[in-house]
Amino acid sequence: MMTTPIRDGRVLVVDDHELVGTSLVLAMRAEGEDATYHRPSSVADVVAATSGAGPGMVVLDLDLGRDRNGEPIDGAAAVPGLVDLGWRVLVLSGTSDGSRVGAALAAGGFGWMHKNAPFAALLATIREARAGRPVMPPGRRERLIELHERRLEENRELAGRLALLSPRELEVLGHLASGKRVQTIAEHYVVSVATVRTQVRAVLTKLAVGSQLEAVALFQRVRERGRR
Numbered sequence: 001m002m003t004t005p006i007r008d009g010r011v012l013v014v015d016d017h018e019l020v021g022t023s024l025v026l027a028m029r030a031e032g033e034d035a036t037y038h039r040p041s042s043v044a045d046v047v048a049a050t051s052g053a054g055p056g057m058v059v060l061d062l063d064l065g066r067d068r069n070g071e072p073i074d075g076a077a078a079v080p081g082l083v084d085l086g087w088r089v090l091v092l093s094g095t096s097d098g099s100r101v102g103a104a105l106a107a108g109g110f111g112w113m114h115k116n117a118p119f120a121a122l123l124a125t126i127r128e129a130r131a132g133r134p135v136m137p138p139g140r141r142e143r144l145i146e147l148h149e150r151r152l153e154e155n156r157e158l159a160g161r162l163a164l165l166s167p168r169e170l171e172v173l174g175h176l177a178s179g180k181r182v183q184t185i186a187e188h189y190v191v192s193v194a195t196v197r198t199q200v201r202a203v204l205t206k207l208a209v210g211s212q213l214e215a216v217a218l219f220q221r222v223r224e225r226g227r228r
Helices: 018-030 043-048 075-084 098-106 119-130 140-162 167-177 182-189 193-207 212-226
Strands: 011-014 035-038 057-060 063-066 072-074 088-093 111-114
Touching (some): 011 018, 018 035, 043 072, 043 075, 057 075, 075 098, 088 119, 098 140, 111 119, 140 193, 167 182, 167 193, 182 193, 193 212
Parallel strands (some): 011 035, 011 057, 057 088, 088 111
């Protein structure tokens, strides 16, 4: 289904890779587009870059480097604010995690194109999106959003299992995840090794896993996803 073409609106390319961003902007300017490149410092900065300048279309990367605190800047988190301001969002990303693309689409993103596509194809996709024409194969958008929704449900289930742990059990699990041995953890808390082993067994029981490796893998999965 076509949507309304963007008329007299700028195209803002948001990417932490300056070479990619500026190359797209220069090519679009050569075609008469009002295109600008922006390298963001935070999610809020992405939205602020569009303030009073639109609406238009944002070509948005999902992996935007790190902020001043060293935390990853997730472009998907900026999509709701951009859409609320009336901007059309075309996701440009090389991520292999379809659920992240699905998150951006579920938040109102217009479409997605892979960053590894030939340069001419990237430009063609931008033109199609600006004109309001579909840029994804039929059903692809729905499948990515469904993948995102399944990931959300899985995250809720994993977080629920971790919520069963006591504060000390969670700390012990964090130490195991950082590579510390039971003996070292016992020395850290000035308790016996038997006490720590009892806490570890409680962690395994509450998380319904059969080994420390499984418990650590679950913990790291939740922690990693929480950073995105």
